[in-house]
Amino acid sequence: MFREVVPAGPPARGEQSSVDRIRDVALKTFAVHGTEATSLRMIAESAGVSIGLVQHHFKTKGNLITAVDEYVMAVLGQSLAGPLPGAPTDPVSAVAHRVTDLVSNHAPVIDYMCRAVVDCTPMGVRIFDGLVDIGRGHWDQLAEQGLVRPGLDPDWVALNPMVLVLGIFIVRSHLDRHLPDPFTSPAQLDRWQKATDALIRSGQIIAPEPKTDGG
Structure with a gap:
C-alpha cells in the first residue's frame, strides 16, 4: 500500500542527475510502449546516454522497472495519502x-x-x-x-x-x-x-x- 512505501535513498554524489534522467525517461517510455516492448537501448537513446551508463546504474531492465515502480508509488503516496x-x-x-x-x-x-x-x-x-x-x-x-x-x-x-x-x-x-x-x-x-x-x-x-x- 502507498502508506508503506518509502522512497529509496539518493544515489551517490555526482550520480543524481543521470540516475533521475534515466528513470524519468524510462517512466515516460514505459507509459507509452509498456515495459515488455521497451528495451534498455530505447531508454538510453531517449535519455541521451550510453546503454553502458544505464546498465551501470540499474544493471538490468528488471531493476529499472522496480526503480520506476517505487518512484511512482512514492509520488502517489506523498500526493494522495494521509x-x-x-x-x-x-x-x-x-x-x-x-x-x-x-x-x-x-x-x-x-x-x-x-x-x-x-x-x-x-x-x-x-x-x-x-x-x-x-x-x-x-x-x-x-x-x-x-x-x-x-x-x-x-x-x-x-x-x-x-x-x-x-x-x-x-x-x-x-x-x-x-x-x-x-x-x-x-x-x-x-x-x-x-x-x-x-x-x-x-x-x-x-x-x-x-x-x-x-x-
Missing part, C-alpha cells in the same frame, strides 16, 4: 486539490499509472488496491465526523469517486477534443475540480454545520 484536514476545511476540496496537484506536477506518473491499471499488470493491481485503500481511509474519516450521507453503500461510497477520477485520467486525451483547452491546463483542471466537487458533495456529503460566534 488524513484529511479537519473542520472548517472542506474535505471534498482538500482531496480535489491533492488530485489536481498530482496532475499538474506529475503527468508522467499519471500516464504510467493508467497504463499499468488498464493492462492489469501486477503494478496496476498494486496501484488500484492502494487507491482503494486511500479512498476508504478518507471516507471512514468523514463518516466518523458525521459528514457522509446515511444509507449509502459502504463499499461504493469509496469506489465511486475513485473510479470517477481514474476513468477521467484514462480517457483524458479524448477529453481534449471536447474542451476549449487541454484538460491539463489550469483553467480546465479548475473546471473539472469544481464540477466533480459538486457531484460528490451533492451525492455523498452532508455539509458541516457552520460555526457560530457563540460556539
Whole structure:
C-alpha cells in the first residue's frame, strides 16, 4: 500500500542527475510502449546516454522497472495519502486539490499509472488496491465526523469517486477534443475540480454545520 512505501535513498554524489534522467525517461517510455516492448537501448537513446551508463546504474531492465515502480508509488503516496484536514476545511476540496496537484506536477506518473491499471499488470493491481485503500481511509474519516450521507453503500461510497477520477485520467486525451483547452491546463483542471466537487458533495456529503460566534 502507498502508506508503506518509502522512497529509496539518493544515489551517490555526482550520480543524481543521470540516475533521475534515466528513470524519468524510462517512466515516460514505459507509459507509452509498456515495459515488455521497451528495451534498455530505447531508454538510453531517449535519455541521451550510453546503454553502458544505464546498465551501470540499474544493471538490468528488471531493476529499472522496480526503480520506476517505487518512484511512482512514492509520488502517489506523498500526493494522495494521509488524513484529511479537519473542520472548517472542506474535505471534498482538500482531496480535489491533492488530485489536481498530482496532475499538474506529475503527468508522467499519471500516464504510467493508467497504463499499468488498464493492462492489469501486477503494478496496476498494486496501484488500484492502494487507491482503494486511500479512498476508504478518507471516507471512514468523514463518516466518523458525521459528514457522509446515511444509507449509502459502504463499499461504493469509496469506489465511486475513485473510479470517477481514474476513468477521467484514462480517457483524458479524448477529453481534449471536447474542451476549449487541454484538460491539463489550469483553467480546465479548475473546471473539472469544481464540477466533480459538486457531484460528490451533492451525492455523498452532508455539509458541516457552520460555526457560530457563540460556539
